[in-house]
Amino acid sequence: MNDIYKYLLEDLKIAITDDHDLVLEGFKSFLEKKNIRHVETFTTAQQLINTLPARDFDIYIIDIGMPDIDGFTLIDVVREHKPDAKIIVNTIHQEVWIIRRMLDKNVNAILSKSTDFSKITEAIETVISGKQYFCPEVRKKLNRHRQLLEHPSEREIEVLRAMARGLTSKEIAAQLFISENTVETHRKKLFMKLNARNIADLIVKAIARGYINASEFDRNVET
The missing domain is CATH 1.10.10.10 (Winged helix-like DNA-binding domain superfamily/Winged helix DNA-binding domain)
Known part of the structure; x- marks a missing residue:
C-alpha cells in the first residue's frame, strides 16, 4: 500500500451493514488494524437508512441478504440519498443471475463471505481509485459463465x-x-x-x- 492510499484509508468513513454480529465485529476489528478509524456498524438495513439524511459515508459495505429489507432495495435507497455512494456488496450468494443483478445496480465491488478478510482492503483501495473490484471467487464465476449473463432487466x-x-x-x-x-x-x-x-x-x-x-x-x- 503506498502512502497516498494509506492516508486516504485513515480518513475514510465506512458503514457496514450485516445481520451477523460476528461478521460486523470481524470487519471492524480488521479495518481498525489497518488504521481505518471511522467505522460504523448496523445490524439492520433500517438502521442504516435512518442515518442517510444526516450522515455521509465514503463507502457502504452491504450484505444483500438482510432480513428486514431486501438488499437490492437497500442499495436503491442508499443511491437515492447518496448518488455517488461507493457500495461494496459482501454476500454468500454466488449465483450468476444474482451477481448480474448486483452489476445492474452498478455496485463498486463484490466480495464473497468466504473470501479472506485481507481482500477487503484490496477492494477498498480499488474502489477509491475509481475502479470496480471482484473477489477471486466472483471473478471465476463471471469468467466461467459470461454467456449466461444476459438476464432480465x-x-x-x-x-x-x-x-x-x-x-x-x-x-x-x-x-x-x-x-x-x-x-x-x-x-x-x-x-x-x-x-x-x-x-x-x-x-x-x-x-x-x-x-x-x-x-x-x-x-x-x-x-
Whole structure:
C-alpha cells in the first residue's frame, strides 16, 4: 500500500451493514488494524437508512441478504440519498443471475463471505481509485459463465412478476403505467432470455434462477 492510499484509508468513513454480529465485529476489528478509524456498524438495513439524511459515508459495505429489507432495495435507497455512494456488496450468494443483478445496480465491488478478510482492503483501495473490484471467487464465476449473463432487466422482472401473478398484458400495462405494446416487447424478451416454451415454463425457470419466489406466482396460470 503506498502512502497516498494509506492516508486516504485513515480518513475514510465506512458503514457496514450485516445481520451477523460476528461478521460486523470481524470487519471492524480488521479495518481498525489497518488504521481505518471511522467505522460504523448496523445490524439492520433500517438502521442504516435512518442515518442517510444526516450522515455521509465514503463507502457502504452491504450484505444483500438482510432480513428486514431486501438488499437490492437497500442499495436503491442508499443511491437515492447518496448518488455517488461507493457500495461494496459482501454476500454468500454466488449465483450468476444474482451477481448480474448486483452489476445492474452498478455496485463498486463484490466480495464473497468466504473470501479472506485481507481482500477487503484490496477492494477498498480499488474502489477509491475509481475502479470496480471482484473477489477471486466472483471473478471465476463471471469468467466461467459470461454467456449466461444476459438476464432480465429490472423492468422485465417487474413484468415477469406480474405475469406470474396471472395478470394480462392490459392489466400489466395499467399497473406499470406503460403501453400494452411495451409489455408485449418485454414478454418476448423474457421468453428469449429464459429460453422458455410457454408461461408455465417461463415461471419455472424464473423461480429456478431466483428472479421470483414461488410464493409470487399464481398456480392457476395457463400454459
